[in-house]
Amino acid sequence: MSTILRPRDLAFMLHDVIGVERFANHPAHAGQTRADYDQILDLAEGVATREWAPLAARLDVEEPAFENGRVRIIPEAKAALDAYWAAGFQTAGFAEELGGMGLPFTVAQGVSAWFNAANVSLNGYAMLSVGVGAMLAAHGSESQIAEYLPPILEGRWTGTMCLSEPQAGSGLADIRTRAEEQPDGTYRLFGSKMWISGGEHELSENIVHMVLAKIPGGPAGVKGISLFIVPKILADGTRNDIRLIGLNHKMGFRGTTNCALNFGDEGGAVGWLVGEKHNGLACMFHMMNEARIGVGLGAACLGYTGYLHALEYAKERKQGRAPDMKDPTSPPVPIIGHADVKRMLLQMKSYAEGALMLVLYGASLVDEARLGDEGAAALLDLMTPIMKSWPSEYGLRANEIAIQVFGGAGYTRDYPVERLYRDNRLNHIHEGTRGIQGMDLLGRKIPQGGGAGLHRLAAAIEATAGEAAMRPGLSELAESLRYAAARAMKTTETMTGAAHAAGPAAYLANATIYLDMLGHVAVAWLWLKQALVAEAALEGASGEERAFLSGKLTAARYFHRYELPAIGPACDLLEAMDRTCLDAAPESL
């Protein structure tokens, strides 16, 4: 069985780079030790590798089907989810008093990494359920928490996010689902929801839909959106008025059912308001932000797994000779001996490990913020669109390259790399498209709090660069990081300075390029953080551990030399506030 993630690397990121043990300083995690964290990660590795990974290909080929109004899924999928639920992985990040393990958020993401890497589409059900639980714990009433959270944490009920509608995907202001208040304080919901992952299936006893809808008479646009709990099965055991219209048939990510649902075809689906009226989007963003981190994690893990498959193949497959080996009777070499194959592997490694480090570091900001660090909260806000998008872009690229390393074999369905590529193509789309993330970063997160998030990032980068500058082996990377960070800051200042005069449309016209640029700077920084730890440990290391640490240094150098310089032209373009795209006449395209 192939490795799907490297446990040593996960431990390196969680312990050696982030140092998750210090989160035990928080009362919620008091008394926890590294051994506790390692134990749950080991357990996750076991269940993910044994129970989940072998089903990934089958869930792709034998995808869920809509038959007689019901969803048919291979029964092994339920068994695999049951094993996950029985072990309690879904409770990892919940407080002990709620029935959870009370682990730091970062460790819970580490646990989730195993399931994302093993079977990303099966993990869709788990991730959404955890998200609904966390959102209810934060925004639900006491009675809602008491009613819905226990069965979710016991793995009996699952959850969904019902935002999009056929006419309103990215444009939530235009949703039409309406919620009519009843004399008893409940609501009746009417409307059509689209792209609902996990919207219908028989993997759980009940499905808790979190539904955005408008209460008639409320404000127009997003300010008139409220959030409702609308369970598939009501407390009395009858079915709520929710109908599965059909399943969407996707290119990948096929194990997660993706549904068109009608609410209220037969008199109104019963729902309960969560939080305040017309404040639904704020509540939903609690869940959305976690989901965006989850999407980034999934994208990183897909890229990572693809990388490991390609690496294994490159070590085994023999083909060709080095350019200076002229003797055609010499035996062909493993293709990992070819410079261009090593280039592809380093590119994938720098993307996949860089993306995973980015998401885990970002997750650690949740824990830092819980320890009372306000700057961490500001940086988390800034990083969330990057944590979602950068892995979606470069994890996918890693999957694309994995196919290339395999050659023709990688293009066949006999190997998993083409499936991982198809799966990962979703991640730039759901939970806010790449374009939405760019607007969120440049339009909201950069100016937010007087630029607090970006200043915190710049300070953190300088701290790392300062440390690295003192180490001869890393001074080159310290310099390239300082240069890149300075360029990013100057570009940001130029843009924000010109924003008022240029107007919001021009300011935001190249937002996705900004998103990509700042993501590169953040990942280059985190590569240098990894390199610092690796370099310090290298002297005393030998064997596999030494090779592992050397690999971190090589990948950091690769990323700084081959990838980071791409920000130069991007910054030039951004500073010029180029209007080529904004001004392009639609009829000329």
Add this chain to the structure above:
Amino acid sequence: MSTILRPRDLAFMLHDVIGVERFANHPAHAGQTRADYDQILDLAEGVATREWAPLAARLDVEEPAFENGRVRIIPEAKAALDAYWAAGFQTAGFAEELGGMGLPFTVAQGVSAWFNAANVSLNGYAMLSVGVGAMLAAHGSESQIAEYLPPILEGRWTGTMCLSEPQAGSGLADIRTRAEEQPDGTYRLFGSKMWISGGEHELSENIVHMVLAKIPGGPAGVKGISLFIVPKILADGTRNDIRLIGLNHKMGFRGTTNCALNFGDEGGAVGWLVGEKHNGLACMFHMMNEARIGVGLGAACLGYTGYLHALEYAKERKQGRAPDMKDPTSPPVPIIGHADVKRMLLQMKSYAEGALMLVLYGASLVDEARLGDEGAAALLDLMTPIMKSWPSEYGLRANEIAIQVFGGAGYTRDYPVERLYRDNRLNHIHEGTRGIQGMDLLGRKIPQGGGAGLHRLAAAIEATAGEAAMRPGLSELAESLRYAAARAMKTTETMTGAAHAAGPAAYLANATIYLDMLGHVAVAWLWLKQALVAEAALEGASGEERAFLSGKLTAARYFHRYELPAIGPACDLLEAMDRTCLDAAPESL
């Protein structure tokens, strides 16, 4: 029915930019006129759009299957190919005395563009058959031409290229198939071939396999490879000793069967030597070079079709508002109104139209060379790996972005963009991987003839830049092109100057980055060529034509401003002869 290519654009490239009519100066095309060319292009559009395009989705879903030793393909595929053959499109580029239409190669590629855009996997059969015919016409004996060419040109027989073997894909030096000479001058072939497109099917009466094999006793490596005609059905109507072992099940490009074939399981497959013994690779490269152009054309057309689908969707789909439209009760706008969507469309347009122009321009060098221009032949050699790879990279990127424009809908199998994306992922792999193309460009084509190809490219670029520099509207692009070309030349000089001291492994270590860089310069040049023509015609144009010409200018500006600057960091890296990848220890990856 959606447009799959724009006839106006094809005419713009062929007539306004390239000026194919001047090839009628060659005796082989004497008397031909623009009207002749337009007529065959119109006819191709009709057959491709009506007969081929509607089958593309079906050939993907109901892919060819291996049943009881035979291949089952939906019968409509044969009907569609029969319509193509009946109209004689396969003869477009063949000389009249051979039974062909005698069109310039460039026009034949224009005809082929329609079929690539309509149904790239059906076109696999057509392209390979034309390739076998052209190679036999060039290298076959008189009797071989007389026996094999007529049925190929009549569309009764198809062809294949049998190069790869299970243990030898990119490494042809290691093929093991052997050909034993018989007293009667024929050969008996024994061996296994892999990845054989069109290797078995019942779409034609016979399949002419062009097989690389080694005659025992010959030199080791590629110098001991000979080329054989090995037909599926022998002249007496009996089956040759060729057995279909199985079909490869691909991510995309599914309509083209991809086969594992055994030759000689039952005593030896009968074959006839083509050309000289041990000179098979040179003959095969005739076909391979045409196939590489064909792959580039297919990749460009897939990207182009994806672009047109996304463009159509972006004009129809309404979602969201501009950043400065604050009124949520205003109606949502077509997404083509959003700057980021226009950015995606311009990126796709610059890639897809840039790739198509690149391939058609490259094809025109075949015709120039036939007119006796030796410099054109040198430039063609140089451009071939770029014509194959640049469209494979950026056509695929266009398909990736097309999905993004559609959002969730694009990720479903209800729209063609995900299929086009899957189809296009093949093109970097077959007919020489991206890595092979990079080595070919930097290792062979750049030094070849004392750098004749590159010098010709530089001169052609300067001619275009000089012309553009005189036009106020284009002087910016003239400058960016001159700067880019100068950087590319300097980088090449630095690398070739350092090559001897560094050794071949270091010289070639970053060859694929060089390939990509020079491709960008070539495409930027061809965008400026298009812009020059468009700008000159703009003043007198109105309506749709004016919008079309404006679009060319906008896309040229987009490519120069947003894409071309990426060569800067690439050139820095190349000039440094960076060894990060070359020196990476496999065990550290």
